[in-house]
Amino acid sequence: xxxxxxVLLLAANLVWAAWSQGWLRxxxxxxxxxxxxxxxxxxxxxxxxRIQPLPDAGAAPAPVARAEPAAPRRAPEPTSSAPEAPxxxxxxxxxxxxAGVFDDKQIEPVRRAAAELPAGSWRIDQVxxxxxxxxxxxxxxxxxxxxxxxxxxxxxxxxxxRPGAALEPGLSLGRFANEESADRALADLARKGVRSARVVxxxxxxxxxxxxxxxxxxxxxxxxxxxxxxxxxxxxxxxE
Numbered sequence: 373x374x375x376x377x378x379v380l381l382l383a384a385n386l387v388w389a390a391w392s393q394g395w396l397r398x399x400x401x402x403x404x405x406x407x408x409x410x411x412x413x414x415x416x417x418x419x420x421x422r423i424q425p426l427p428d429a430g431a432a433p434a435p436v437a438r439a440e441p442a443a444p445r446r447a448p449e450p451t452s453s454a455p456e457a458p459x460x461x462x463x464x465x466x467x468x469x470x471a472g473v474f475d476d477k478q479i480e481p482v483r484r485a486a487a488e489l490p491a492g493s494w495r496i497d498q499v500x501x502x503x504x505x506x507x508x509x510x511x512x513x514x515x516x517x518x519x520x521x522x523x524x525x526x527x528x529x530x531x532x533x534r535p536g537a538a539l540e541p542g543l544s545l546g547r548f549a550n551e552e553s554a555d556r557a558l559a560d561l562a563r564k565g566v567r568s569a570r571v572v573x574x575x576x577x578x579x580x581x582x583x584x585x586x587x588x589x590x591x592x593x594x595x596x597x598x599x600x601x602x603x604x605x606x607x608x609x610x611x612e
Contacts, residue, residue: 466589472582510542
């Protein structure tokens with residue numbers, strides 16, 4: 373009895389060994405083969421698998437790269453095909469001209485002559501004519517005395533001029549905007565040997581007048597040429 377059990381156990385071990393080693397697969401017996409290609413076929417995307425070497429134990433893990441989202445493209449700005457508006461034309465206004473200064477008597481003929489010009493094309497402006505001081509020699513006896521005194525001053529290196537109708541006959545040795553300047557000039561002349569000169573006020577602060585043409589174009593300038601006889605020798609010039 374024992375001998376039969378031993379024979380059965382040996383036969384069962386041989387069958388098991390043949391089955392597990394695949395010796396009976398040709399007759400349809402044996403376990404299913406677990407090969408690596410069959411496992412790859414069961415992956416959803418086997419072609420995306422990449423085998424990476426393991427990092428060293430002491431090395432920090434490599435950072436995982438993350439794909440940045442692509443920046444959205446902006447639509448090009450619409451361009452207008454409308455033509456640009458033309459620049460405004462330059463002003464055709466004329467040039468400002470003036471003549472003067474005139475005193476109270478001189479301005480009246482100027483005013484009458486200017487009235488012949490187009491309305492609104494001219495105006496009379498009042499200004500203040502500042503006072504003026506003079507180093508003066510006089511009054512002298514006559515024209516002969518004036519000539520003699522002029523020659524004497526020329527020998528001293530001093531220039532002379534006519535003093536104006538109110539101070540004739542005499543000589544002007546210089547005109548100044550204030551009395552202090554005239555006094556300094558008189559002291560300088562004294563050092564040159566001039567003894568008969570003195571400081572006088574030639575003119576007090578007085579009102580005066582200017583004729584203005586604010587926007588004189590070519591046509592108005594041609595008309596204004598007819599004013600020349602009333603301007604007392606003064607010319608129209610650009611406004612200051």
